[in-house]
Structures are given as structure tokens and as C-alpha cells.
Amino acid sequence: MRIVVSRSGGFSGLTRRWVVDTDGPESSDWHLLVDACPWDEQVDDPPQPDRYFYIIVANAHEARLPEQQVEGPWRTLVDRVRSAGNPVPPTRPIDLPELDPPAVDRPSVDSPAADSPAVDPSVVERAERELPEDRAPVHGRRQEEARDGDQPRG
Amino acid sequence: MRHYILPPYLLQHLATAADTRLPAVAEAARAALRDDEPVHSGRAARQEAEDSGRAAPGMATRTPRGPQRTIFDAGQAEELPGRRVRGEGEPENGDAAVTEAYDGLGATYAMFADAFGRASIDGAELPLDATVHYGHRYENAFWDGSRMVFGDGDGEIFHGFTKSITVLGHELSHGVIQHTTNLTYSGESGALNESIADVFGVLVEQHLHRQEASSASWLVGAELFTDSVEGVALRSMKAPGTAYDDDLLGRDPQPAHMTSFVVTTEDYGGVHINSGIPNRAFCLAAEEIGGFAWQGAGRIWYDTIVRGDLAPTTDFVTFASATVTAAHARFGAASRERAAVASAWKTVGVQVTP
Numbered sequence: 359m360r361i362v363v364s365r366s367g368g369f370s371g372l373t374r375r376w377v378v379d380t381d382g383p384e385s386s387d388w389h390l391l392v393d394a395c396p397w398d399e400q401v402d403d404p405p406q407p408d409r410y411f412y413i414i415v416a417n418a419h420e421a422r423l424p425e426q427q428v429e430g431p432w433r434t435l436v437d438r439v440r441s442a443g444n445p446v447p448p449t450r451p452i453d454l455p456e457l458d459p460p461a462v463d464r465p466s467v468d469s470p471a472a473d474s475p476a477v478d479p480s481v482v483e484r485a486e487r488e489l490p491e492d493r494a495p496v497h498g499r500r501q502e503e504a505r506d507g508d509q510p511r512g
Numbered sequence: 513m514r515h516y517i518l519p520p521y522l523l524q525h526l527a528t529a530a531d532t533r534l535p536a537v538a539e540a541a542r543a544a545l546r547d548d549e550p551v552h553s554g555r556a557a558r559q560e561a562e563d564s565g566r567a568a569p570g571m572a573t574r575t576p577r578g579p580q581r582t583i584f585d586a587g588q589a590e591e592l593p594g595r596r597v598r599g600e601g602e603p604e605n606g607d608a609a610v611t612e613a614y615d616g617l618g619a620t621y622a623m624f625a626d627a628f629g630r631a632s633i634d635g636a637e638l639p640l641d642a643t644v645h646y647g648h649r650y651e652n653a654f655w656d657g658s659r660m661v662f663g664d665g666d667g668e669i670f671h672g673f674t675k676s677i678t679v680l681g682h683e684l685s686h687g688v689i690q691h692t693t694n695l696t697y698s699g700e701s702g703a704l705n706e707s708i709a710d711v712f713g714v715l716v717e718q719h720l721h722r723q724e725a726s727s728a729s730w731l732v733g734a735e736l737f738t739d740s741v742e743g744v745a746l747r748s749m750k751a752p753g754t755a756y757d758d759d760l761l762g763r764d765p766q767p768a769h770m771t772s773f774v775v776t777t778e779d780y781g782g783v784h785i786n787s788g789i790p791n792r793a794f795c796l797a798a799e800e801i802g803g804f805a806w807q808g809a810g811r812i813w814y815d816t817i818v819r820g821d822l823a824p825t826t827d828f829v830t831f832a833s834a835t836v837t838a839a840h841a842r843f844g845a846a847s848r849e850r851a852a853v854a855s856a857w858k859t860v861g862v863q864v865t866p
Contacts, residue, residue: 364778368652369679369733370670370746371784372761405697407686407705408654411779422777426656 359388359417363439367411378443391438392416394431403427412436576625579632580639581617583610586646586661593659594643609644609674613662616680616716617642623681623712623719624688627806628814633687640684644674653679655686669741669760676735681716685709693817693826700827702783707790710749711813715806725798725805731755749795752788768792770828770861789860790828796856801849808849812839832857832864 359380366373380388397419403426405411410425414436421432428436579600585607586594597605604611617640624630632638641659650663653673660683662673673679686709689695695705710732718728732755733746743756743764752766766788767773773789776782794809801808815838816822822834836854843849857864 366776366778367780367784369654369673369682369784370651370736371765371779373778404657405702405780406654406656407697407709408652408683409656410652413778 359385359392361388361392361416361435361439361443362414363436363443364413364415365410366413367409369408376439376443378439388438389417391431391435392419395419395421395435396431397421401427576621576629576631577637579618579621580637581614581621582639582641583613584641584643585610586643588645588648588650588664590647590650592643592646592656592661593641594646607644609662609664609672612672612674613642613644613660613680616674616677617660617684619677619720620681620684620712620716623716623806627715627719627810630688630814633684634691638687638691644672653683655683655690657690660684660687665736667738669738670736671738673736676733677717677720678710678713678732678734679736680713682709682713682732685712688712689817692820693822694824695822695826696824697780697783699781699783700786701825702780703786704790704826704828704831706783706787707794708813708817710747710787710791711794711810714749715810718804719806722804724803725795725809726802728805730795747784747788747791749788749791750799752792766791768860789862790831793832793856793860793862796859797849797853800852800855809853811842812849812853815842828862829865832862836864 361378361380363376364373365375378388395414403424405424406426412421412423412425412428412432414421414423414432416435423432581598581600582596583598584592584594585597586592597607598610598614604614621632621640624632632640643659643661644664646661646663649666651665651670651673653660653662655661660680662679662683664672686705689705689708695701695708697705713732714728714730717723718725729745730750731745731748734744736746737743737756741756741761742758743761745755747764747766748755752768753764753772755764755766757763765774765785767786768788769792770789774782774785776785779785794813797812798805798809812835816831816834819834819838822831826834835857836850839847839850839853854864
């Protein structure tokens with residue numbers, strides 16, 4: 359199982375992502391953490407300006423959560439992925455939605471964060487390719503809006 | 513009526529806080545308050561509301577009397593509000609973050625009061641509450657609907673978020689937006705929400721330092737990056753996309769034109785990204801008009817959000833048209849202010865509807 363945590367927004371608008379592959383002795387622990395999260399109970403919560411926005415993908419689930427909802431089992435999962443997973447250096451927010459076709463002009467990942475090991479770019483691309491199909495409707499809606507935004511408005 | 517150099521809220525402060533040490537000053541201030549009339553801008557705003565013959569939500573309806581600030585300390589936990597550490601008129605407590613927050617809220621209150629006659633974020637003297645030292649190495653600041661919250665940064669990429677007056681002004685401006693045109697925090701309306709907060713954030717800094725549009729930096733968060741980052745600020749309103757270009761952070765992703773509008777699921781649809789487009793429009797208009805930006809373009813933007821006729825889901829085109837209408841209403845159909853605003857939106861690729 360691959361778990362991806364994306365934290366975007368905040369005042370800075372910088373996106374950070376962490377990726378973890380759960381194959382191994384601790385795999386069952388990870389499944390417990392993932393299963394403990396209320397994936398189907400996402401409620402509408404009014405956004406609070408400048409708070410982070412989380413996208414969490416695991417095991418054919420996708421959750422999109424405002425920061426203030428990342429508590430309880432969500433917080434446990436996110437904190438575990440952040441500490442155990444491969445941190446991807448901060449990337450442009452444009453990266454995640456442009457999953458297919460593959461994103462272009464990807465920022466360099468040759469210089470890792472001071473406290474994080476470098477991540478092979480192929481790891482990220484693999485994570486993107488293997489994101490579950492059930493996120494498609496979400497991005498499909500955004501794509502329609504993309505067409506609206508591509509041209510000067512009149 | 514008399515006109516005083518000191519605004520009423522400062523008089524109020526002197527009349528109360530200073531009365532034990534400077535009795536003569538306090539008495540003079542109290543005397544001034546007794547026969548003072550509403551400040552010009554407040555009176556003008558009310559007159560305009562009356563002239564328009566309709567309700568004007570969020571319009572200043574009273575003379576600003578001065579901020580009522582309270583600063584709390586979260587002690588690096590994530591519990592709000594935290595411990596109360598400084599109230600209005602109380603002395604510094606030796607914590608730089610507390611002092612920065614207190615002073616920044618004061619500067620923000622002063623800009624809205626002086627420039628627009630607005631009494632705090634709701635136009636009715638709502639107390640200003642802020643929490644500092646939120647979270648452990650928390651690299652952010654936010655508005656939770658009732659208070660401003662500031663993290664200390666990680667010390668490696670970010671300094672503490674109270675160090676930047678534009679950040680403090682930005683967060684409080686989210687409160688003003690919430691109480692006027694409550695723009696939905698997603699997509700284009702969310703990017704407008706962000707942009708307007710940036711606009712008033714930089715106006716707080718320009719007002720504090722008496723900078724004209726031509727000499728202002730137009731940078732947002734210029735004090736946040738440590739020396740290890742290749743960048744001058746988090747955002748540049750004058751040149752979106754150029755604020756930083758760093759090995760760790762990547763490159764400033766803000767577009768400067770509609771042709772580069774970024775479509776993304778993250779960041780509530782890129783609200784901190786696409787805000788670059790209306791940010792640049794404001795800067796262009798302000799530079800074209802010249803002088804103090806809060807008197808020209810800033811006044812127009814403020815008028816636009818307090819008119820009360822914009823839907824929460826307003827998009828760029830609708831907002832742009834509303835600013836041109838507001839420029840017309842305040843400065844005239846043939847004014848250079850109106851022409852400058854219309855031209856600015858055209859330059860960034862937003863076609864204003866006639």
C-alpha cells in the first residue's frame with residue numbers, strides 16, 4: 359500500500375508531500391492506521407483563511423480535509439506518514455493535479471530539505487501514477503474549470 | 513466643529529491610558545473628544561451610504577475610537593486561545609512576538625480608521641484578538657473566523673510570522689472581508705479573498721511608513737524567509753511569480769496574467785496562487801493613479817467590498833467590473849482613476865464588462 363499526504367495552502371501557498379510504501383513487517387500497523395480513519399464521513403467544514411489543506415490518499419481512498427479536521431486518527435496517520443515516509447521537498451501546487459499527462463517543469467528534488475533525505479523523482483511519479491482511480495471525478499470537475507480559466511475572460 | 517491632528521481613537525487612548533502620568537494631556541484629549549465630530553472619512557462614508565439610498569453592510573457607521581487588542585500565547589501548543597498575556601494599553605511583556613502582534617494590529621486598525629473611517633474589522637469596534645506561538649515550528653498564520661493566529665516558523669526556512677507587518681495586516685483583513693463581502697474561500701472567489709487580504713496587508717505597511725505607490729515594495733511577507741532561502745518575499749504584487757526561486761522551495765508559482773491561471777485541487781483551488789492576477793491589477797492601478805495607494809486604488813477596492821452587492825462566489829470578471837463601477841462612483845466617469853482601474857484589469861487579461 360502506498361500512502362500519500364499532501365499539505366498545501368497556508369499563508370505561504372507552498373505544497374509539501376510525503377510518501378510512504380507500507381510493504382514490510384509494519385504493514386499491518388499501517389493498515390490499522392488507515393482503516394481507523396473515517397474516510398466516508400467527510401463533512402463540509404467552512405474553510406478558514408490561510409489554513410492548510412490536506413489531501414490524503416491510501417488504499418483506494420482519497421480524503422480532502424481542512425487542517426482543523428486533521429485530528430484524532432487523521433492526525434495520527436498524517437504524523438506517522440510525515441515521520442516515517444519519504445518527504446518530498448516542497449513542490450509547486452501545480453504538481454499534484456497535473457497527474458496525467460505527467461507534470462512538466464518539475465522543480466528539482468536534487469537538494470533535499472535539511473532534515474529530509476532526498477527522494478528519487480521516480481518515486482513521486484510512481485506515486486502519482488498509482489493514485490487510485492476513484493479520485494477521477496474530483497479532478498474531472500476541476501478540468502472543466504480549467505478550460506474556463508485558460509483564456510482571458512470576457 | 514474642530515479638526516484635530518490626532519485621530520479620535522488616539523485621543524481616546526490618551527484620555528484614558530495616559531491620565532495618571534500626563535494629566536494635562538489626558539484632559540486636553542478628553543476635551544477634544546467632547547466636541548469632536550466624526551472624522552471626515554467616516555462622515556463621508558455615511559453620507560455616501562445615505563446618498564445611495566440602500567443598506568451598505570460593513571460600511572463604517574461610527575467614528576473609530578481605537579483598537580481593543582488582546583494578545584494570547586499558545587505556548588507552542590495547538591489549543592486556542594491560549595494564555596492571555598497582554599491587553600489594550602498594557603506594557604510590553606518582553607516577548608518580541610507579542611509586541612509585534614500588538615503593534616501590527618494597531619497599525620492595521622490605524623490604516624482602516626484613517627484611510628476608510630472604519631472602526632475595526634466589523635465597522636463597530638470588534639475587539640482584536642490574536643494568538644502567538646501557535647504550534648511547534650508552525651510555519652503559518654491564519655484567521656479562524658474570530659482571531660488571528662501566528663506560528664513561530666521552523667527557524668530554518670521561516671522566521672516567526674509576526675515579524676511581517678504585511679502578514680498581520682493580511683490576517684486582520686480576512687476579518688474585514690468576512691464582515692463585508694464574504695467571498696467563498698475556493699477557486700476564483702477564494703483567490704479574490706486572498707488578493708484583497710494581500711492588498712490591505714501591503715496598504716497597512718505603506719500607510720505605516722507613509723510610502724507612495726511608486727516607492728512601495730509591493731512585497732507580501734518580506735521578513736519571513738531566513739537567509740538560507742533564495743527569495744525576497746512570499747509574494748510580489750508588482751511581479752507575481754518572481755518572489756523566490758529556491759532549490760528547496762521551487763519557484764514562486766503565482767501567475768501574472770489570466771493565460772497562466774493555475775488549475776489545481778490543492779490550496780482550495782490555488783487561492784494563494786491565482787491571487788497573483790488580481791494582486792498585479794491592483795498594483796498597476798495604484799501605480800498609474802500615483803500618490804498614496806490607500807487614497808486611490810485602495811479606496812476603490814474598499815468601496816467595492818463594502819457596497820454589499822457582490823455575491824460570495826464572485827469571479828474575477830465580476831469583481832473587476834465592480835471595481836470600475838466603484839471608481840466611477842467615487843472619482844467620476846471620466847476620471848483617471850476609473851481609466852487606470854479598467855486598464856489594469858485589461859493588462860492582466862481580465863476583460864471588464866461594460
